[in-house]
Amino acid sequence: VYNVEYLHDFPSHIHAWAQADRYALALGFVENGLNLFKPQTFLYNHQFPDWWTNPGEHNITAVDFPIHDYSAALLMKVTGSTSPFVFRVYVLLYSVLGLFFLFQLARSVTRSFAASLFVVVFAATSPVFVYYQGSFLPTIPSLANAMIGVFCYYHYLKNHRHRHFWWSVVFLTLAAMARTTFAIPLIALFGVELLRVFRKETPWTPKILPVILSLMAIGAYLLYNGYLRNTYGSQFLSAFMPSGSFSEAIETIEFTFTQWGWEYFSWWHCVVFMLVTFFAFLSGWRKRKHLPETIGFFSLFIAVYLFGCLCFALLMMMQFPAHDYYFLDTFYLPIVLILSHVVATLNRNADFRNNRFTVWSLSLLATVLLLLVPIDSQQSRRETGPWDKSMATHRNFEGAASFLDSLGIPGSAKILVVDAVAPNLPFLHMERKGFAVMMPTEANIQSALHWNYDYVVVQNEFFLPVVYKNYPHFIDRVTFVGSNKKITVGRKGHAGRQSLTDFLGLKPERKIGGYQLSFESWPDSSWKNVIISPTHAFMGSQSGVVNSETEYGLTLTLPYTSGSNLTPATLFFSGYFLTESDAEVEVVVSISSGAQNLFYQAQSLRDWMPDHGDWTPIPLLFGLPAVQCEQCELAVYLWNKGGAELYFDEIDIVLYR
Numbered sequence: 001v002y003n004v005e006y007l008h009d010f011p012s013h014i015h016a017w018a019q020a021d022r023y024a025l026a027l028g029f030v031e032n033g034l035n036l037f038k039p040q041t042f043l044y045n046h047q048f049p050d051w052w053t054n055p056g057e058h059n060i061t062a063v064d065f066p067i068h069d070y071s072a073a074l075l076m077k078v079t080g081s082t083s084p085f086v087f088r089v090y091v092l093l094y095s096v097l098g099l100f101f102l103f104q105l106a107r108s109v110t111r112s113f114a115a116s117l118f119v120v121v122f123a124a125t126s127p128v129f130v131y132y133q134g135s136f137l138p139t140i141p142s143l144a145n146a147m148i149g150v151f152c153y154y155h156y157l158k159n160h161r162h163r164h165f166w167w168s169v170v171f172l173t174l175a176a177m178a179r180t181t182f183a184i185p186l187i188a189l190f191g192v193e194l195l196r197v198f199r200k201e202t203p204w205t206p207k208i209l210p211v212i213l214s215l216m217a218i219g220a221y222l223l224y225n226g227y228l229r230n231t232y233g234s235q236f237l238s239a240f241m242p243s244g245s246f247s248e249a250i251e252t253i254e255f256t257f258t259q260w261g262w263e264y265f266s267w268w269h270c271v272v273f274m275l276v277t278f279f280a281f282l283s284g285w286r287k288r289k290h291l292p293e294t295i296g297f298f299s300l301f302i303a304v305y306l307f308g309c310l311c312f313a314l315l316m317m318m319q320f321p322a323h324d325y326y327f328l329d330t331f332y333l334p335i336v337l338i339l340s341h342v343v344a345t346l347n348r349n350a351d352f353r354n355n356r357f358t359v360w361s362l363s364l365l366a367t368v369l370l371l372l373v374p375i376d377s378q379q380s381r382r383e384t385g386p387w388d389k390s391m392a393t394h395r396n397f398e399g400a401a402s403f404l405d406s407l408g409i410p411g412s413a414k415i416l417v418v419d420a421v422a423p424n425l426p427f428l429h430m431e432r433k434g435f436a437v438m439m440p441t442e443a444n445i446q447s448a449l450h451w452n453y454d455y456v457v458v459q460n461e462f463f464l465p466v467v468y469k470n471y472p473h474f475i476d477r478v479t480f481v482g483s484n485k486k487i488t489v490g491r492k493g494h495a496g497r498q499s500l501t502d503f504l505g506l507k508p509e510r511k512i513g514g515y516q517l518s519f520e521s522w523p524d525s526s527w528k529n530v531i532i533s534p535t536h537a538f539m540g541s542q543s544g545v546v547n548s549e550t551e552y553g554l555t556l557t558l559p560y561t562s563g564s565n566l567t568p569a570t571l572f573f574s575g576y577f578l579t580e581s582d583a584e585v586e587v588v589v590s591i592s593s594g595a596q597n598l599f600y601q602a603q604s605l606r607d608w609m610p611d612h613g614d615w616t617p618i619p620l621l622f623g624l625p626a627v628q629c630e631q632c633e634l635a636v637y638l639w640n641k642g643g644a645e646l647y648f649d650e651i652d653i654v655l656y657r
Contacts, residue, residue, distance in 0.1 A: 002374045003078075003134030006382075007088045010398075010428070011136060013382045016390040017422035021235055022136040024424040025066055026087055028059070029073035030202040037224070039066050042427035044414070044522075045435045045451075046233030050585075052423070052438045054233070055451040059433055061332045063228035063236050065177035068094075068141045084136075091141060093572050094648045099124055102336065105151040108158070109295075110344040114363040119343060123336045125370040127263045130326050139325050142179035145171045146333055153189055153301070156295045162206045162377065169210040178222055184308035185301075186214070192301045213353070235423065241318040252317050255279055258631035260324045262380075264332070266373045272366050273339060280346040299341060306334040311503035311551025338445070370449065386602055393421040396486040397429035399551040407489060409455055409483045416447060416453040416492075418474075419466045426457065445471040449492075455481065456490045460504070460570070463488065464619050465607060468500070475503035483622040485570050500619060506572060506656045513655040515556055519544050528555040537651035538576040538615045545647050546585065546640045551639035556653055559631070573636065575651040577605060584642030591621045591630040602639065605646075615649075624655075 011019035021041060040059045046050045072087040079086055099120055106116035121131065132140050135269055149171035150593035172189060175182035190211060196202040229238065243249035265273070309330040318328050384391045398451035404413075415434035417426045418538065424434045437448045445467065447455075456478050467474055476497055478490035483505045488505075501507075517523050519532050519542045529552060533545040546553035575585055584606055591599035601622055608618045624634075636653055640646065 002130045002378050003088070003092055006378075007092070007134055008083065008085050009088075010394055011425065012391050013321070013384065013388075014131065015137075016394065016425060018323075018325075019136040020422050020428055022069055022138065022424040022430060023084060023087060025061075025063065025069040026072040026076065026084055027428070028589045029066075029070050030076050032075065034073060036066070036070050039063050039069070039228075041235055042424050042433045043235065043436055044433065046235055047423070047438075048229070048234045048236075048238065050233070053447065054434060055435055055445060055448075056233060058232050059241055060228065060232040061119050061236065062225050062232065062234035062238070064138070064180055064225070066138075067174065067178050068138045072136075072504050085138050088134045091132075091136065094141040094144045094286045095129075095133045095205055098140075100146045101144075101151040105147070105154055106340045106343070108151075108154060109298075109340045112343075112347050114360050115343045115347050116340075118363045119336065119340050119364055121367045121370050122339060123332075125373050126265055126269065126332065127374060127381070128327055129332065130374040130378060131381050132328065134324055138178045138323060139328050141334070141652060142182050143333065145175035145178075146182050146185055149189075150185060150333070150337065152575045154294070154298055157297050160202070165207065165434060170216050173214040174219055177218055179329060181312060181326075183218070184312060185333070186328070188301050188304035188308055188633075191304050192297060193382060194547070195300075196297065207449045208493055210288040230489060239320075240315040241335050243317040249317055250313075252321055256320045259321055263324055263377070264327045265335075266370075266377070268369050268373055272370065272640040273335075273337055273342075277342050277347060280342045283346055283348075294342070298406060302337045302341070303336055303486050305337075306331070309334060364596065368457075371459075389421045390425065393425055393459065394429075396461060398428045398486075399456075399484070400426070400487060401428040401431040401471070403482075403484045403487070404432065404455075404489065406425070408480075409489070413454040415453065416448055416456040416457060418448065418458050419462050421459075430457070432467070432570060440466050440470055443469045445474060449474075449477050453492060456492060458488050458490075459622055460486060460488055460621050461601075463504075464621050465603060468619070469608060474606070475500060478503070480505050485568055501572065504570075504572075504621065506570065506654075510656040511654060511655050512569065513558075517544070517554075517651040519649060524632070526556055526558065528557065529553055533647065536578055536647045536649075540649075543578075543647045543649040544651070546638055548643040551640050552645070554648070554651070555635060556639035558634040568626045569624040570656045571624055571636070571651070572654045572656065573620040573622065574618065576617055577609060578613070578615045578649075579609055579644060579648040580612050581644060582606065582612075583644035583646045584640075585644060585646050586639045586641060587620055588635075588637050588639050589624070590635050591624065591632055592635070593627075593632050598627050598629070598632070599625055 011023050011573060014525070024041040026443050029035070032038055038060055041061055042059060044054060044056045044059050045054060045579060046061060072090045073304070074080060076082050076086050085523060089181055103120045105115050106119040107113065110116050110119070149168045152164045152168035152171065154162070155169060168189065169186070170184065172182065172186040176186050193207060197204040243252055299581060312330055316326065411432055413432060415427070415430060415432050415521055417434060417436045418435070419440045420426050420436035423438060426436070427434060435448060435451055435453055437444055460483065477494060479493055480503055481490065481491050482488040488504060515526065517527060518540060520540045529550070531545050531550065531553070534542050537543045544554050571589055583588070586602040586603045586604050589599070590597060603620050603622075609616045
């Protein structure tokens with residue numbers, strides 16, 4: 001229910017990068033004829049081992065056993081649709097299957113329908129679980145397989161039927177192959193069974209074959225994946241990332257909990273868990289020595305599982321702050337299993353168990369509180385802003401495939417995307433393969449321009465502050481082909497010396513308005529918040545200035561009267577700036593209608609001015625949307641967020657259709 005409105009969404013928001021990579025894998029299987037052993041994405045340059053700096057000839061990649069990406073591709077083949085909807089629904093339905101088996105497990109442990117329903121609601125309303133429940137990551141289906149495997153193992157401990165042991169090994173092996181972290185519960189299972197064999201509490205001969213087959217399957221794919229990694233490279237991490245010191249580990253843990261703590265489980269989850277644990281402790285303390293043997297060994301399994309998660313967390317410590325779904329890979333399931341035990345302990349209390357009204361009332365209250373949690377968390381996790389470059393990249397490349405088609409660029413063309421932000425994301429939209437420059441330093445851009453590509457694409461929004469600023473000669477190495485005001489396409493080859501506006505396709509005949517200010521005389525009424533200073537000047541004897549008393553500085557406003565239509569346009573801003581200190585100042589462009597803000601975009605000047613005390617030329621580019629309203633106003637202004645003293649001169653603002 002929480003994911004229904006998002007099932008058609010393209011990979012975006014939190015971890016759009018990782019989700020786009022998995023979606024690319026599925027589309028790769030569709031393209032390669034469903035060849036499971038040749039996983040591929042859209043990229044010819046791989047993240048590992050060379051961090052995208054080595055252009056390869058193949059887009060095949062090493063990856064943990066991609067059975068779920070493959071299954072999604074199979075569904076795409078059957079349905080004839082490659083929409084994100086197909087992949088998301090596959091993962092969502094798999095999560096429901098896992099929750100069903102979790103319910104059956106909890107019911108076996110607690111012997112109560114209400115208590116087991118409470119356990120499932122607790123697990124299913126975790127904010128991080130709900131967010132990824134309809135995503136593209138293999139974490140959720142692997143987690144579901146682990147739930148099924150643990151359910152089968154519990155029933156094996158309970159009734160000693162070897163088929164349950166077989167099924168537990170099968171599902172935990174599948175989980176481990178697709179997501180390596182789920183080797184932890186598999187190892188825990190093997191460890192507990194080895195102990196039981198040593199204690200002569202279970203025969204060892206029926207276990208040899210499933211254990212050997214499991215280890216052979218995992219080992220065989222590890223070897224094959226190593227071959228893929230050594231031959232082609234990989235887009236996916238395969239190395240440990242522990243912290244460098246104890247103090248760094250403490251800082252990392254603190255930051256992780258600050259960043260994600262209430263996303264793992266909400267405040268209400270924690271309160272409910274502590275209350276249930278407290279009452280279970282009071283009611284079950286005297287009976288702690290009378291636990292059934294099944295519960296005892298299953299508790300040992302959970303303890304070993306949890307210890308394994310702690311060990312893994314130490315080995316991958318540096319990944320946790322940036323990857324909230326690592327919690328689902330590790331501690332999530334042990335915590336849920338502990339909760340089922342706690343609830344079972346509470347339910348073994350005769351007074352509590354016989355008071356059915358109390359049980360159902362408390363379960364209902366907790367259920368209602370927990371069911372409300374994901375409503376807010378789903379919305380907050382999809383909030384976006386100027387800081388969200390992956391969402392901006394998604395918006396900028398929407399419709400890119402049709403745009404490239406309109407330019408006559410064939411689907412087989414290799415595209416170089418400079419500053420791709422999320423490696424596969426632009427290529428998913430363009431429906432073409434190519435190379436991604438992920439770290440657009442001068443050296444990396446220069447190197448990439450020598451690769452075997454056909455066309456180069458940059459995002460207008462980030463081209464000037466990222467690409468052009470780092471390597472101004474980029475515009476002399478690429479010939480302009482076309483622009484849709486969100487992305488600009490160029491052809492490989494030397495263009496000779498050309499102006500920035502020529503490269504961007506901002507021709508004089510497309511100009512629809514220009515506004516200049518040199519501060520040598522008082523400007524017209526379109527300019528507001530003008531402060532003129534004789535202290536510094538780039539040209540002439542005066543310049544504009546903002547200081548600590550000026551939060552909103554120089555402003556240009558252009559009114560749009562009733563019936564006016566602001567068509568899609570490009571705003572080119574340029575000027576010279578001088579500061580003696582770090583200046584936290586942004587150039588803001590907005591379009592409003594009365595109190596309603598229709599468009600807002602801000603670009604920082606700070607990164608353009610590393611050398612204090614020198615005049616710095618700064619060009620900025622803004623893509624304006626199509627807007628039609630009764631009374632619109634376009635505003636361009638300086639926002640002095642840090643209260644800095646900043647001088648500026650020769651301001652030039654030009655609108656192009």
